[in-house]
Every structure is written in structure tokens, then in C-alpha cells.
Amino acid sequence: GEEVAQTPKHLVRGEGQKAKLYCAPIKGHSYVFWYQQVLKNEFKFLISFQNENVFDETGMPKERFSAKCLPNSPCSLEIQATKLEDSAVYFCASRQGARYTFGSGTRLTVV
């Protein structure tokens, strides 16, 4: 389809628990990006993939965050041992050609 599908829409985790978010990019799009939106307006880049290979991971807090994009599977973003400050909306986007298309986001609340 022509949409980026993110699941789940909402996720609540206790501090210290693991959180795993999924993203199915648009078929044929070779680039996938993860962004974290905090404070409603600020977008922070986390990581990008070109097909299943990491393209740019300069935004990832690597001690607790990891991500994968494997063939024939949704991409995933995993947070080990969540902290309160990880509460945010996590957006996935895919790109082929000039335009980026974003998914609807996963709202993670850490309590």
C-alpha cells in the first residue's frame, strides 16, 4: 500500500521495561528513518536504513536503543530499560525518490 504502517499506536511501559515499535515502510521504498518527537514540536533524528543496512545512526543513544530492518519483515525500534525521558511519539518514514512519507507514529508513555 501507499502508507507507512506503524504499530502499536500507543504503548505504555513501566520504567525499566522494554519497548518495541514496528514500522512497515511503503513497498519499494529503500530508505527508512526513525524520528522521536518530544515536546510536540521538536523532531530528533534517530537512525536511517538503506534497505536492511544501517545508513546513518548518529542520532541513536546506543546504550539502550537498537533498530533493525530485515528483509520481508517490518522494521523495528527497540528500547531496553526505558526511562521517563523516552516518553515521546516515535515516527517512522520511508523515502524513494524525492518525497518522505511518515507513518502515524507510536506514542510511548513511560510511567
Next chain:
Amino acid sequence: GIQVEQSPPDLILQEGANSTLRCNFSDSVNNLQWFHQNPWGQLINLFYIPSGTKQNGRLSATTVATERYSLLYISSSQTTDSGVYFCAAWRDAGNMLTFGGGTRLMVKP
């Protein structure tokens, strides 16, 4: 890295009014996109506009790459136009988007 700045940060309009939102970006940007984030949090593509002018209904956008700015025009605003408008820029294929801080628009009936 790329710098993207938007103005104004907040805007309140009466329904039916027109508005212009501005996005300034640092040099070496050759791709730019406008998004609308609606009150439910969805990010909606408005325009991919590295240069020139495009129109879609009541919305239009102009990018003057040589002067490093882009403008988004909203005419005859409606309450459904409320939300946050972002511009985002990037340089080359595969590179990440750098977002501006957004313009929060509220259209009152």
C-alpha cells in the same frame, strides 16, 4: 549541519483569513518539504518543493533556493487548517530531514 528556522512560531487567525508562513534554511540544501501535523498528531505531506511554486487548492508554496527561504500560503483559512506546520530540508539522497521548529496555527470560527 543544516539549520532550518520557521516563523512565526504561533499564529491565530479568524476563519476566512489568509496567512503566510516562512521557512529559512542554511545553504547547501537542495530538497525541502512542507508538512502539516494535525491535532491528532498525524504528519501530512503538503508539498515537496526544492524550488519554484506549487499550488494545491487553498494552499500554495514557493521556494527561492538562491535566497534560502520557502513560503507557505494558506488562503481562506478553515478551522481544519489548525495544527502545526513544519518545513524540513535535506541535502542528498538518503540524508535525514532536518525539521524547523514549526508554526502552530489556530484558526478560530
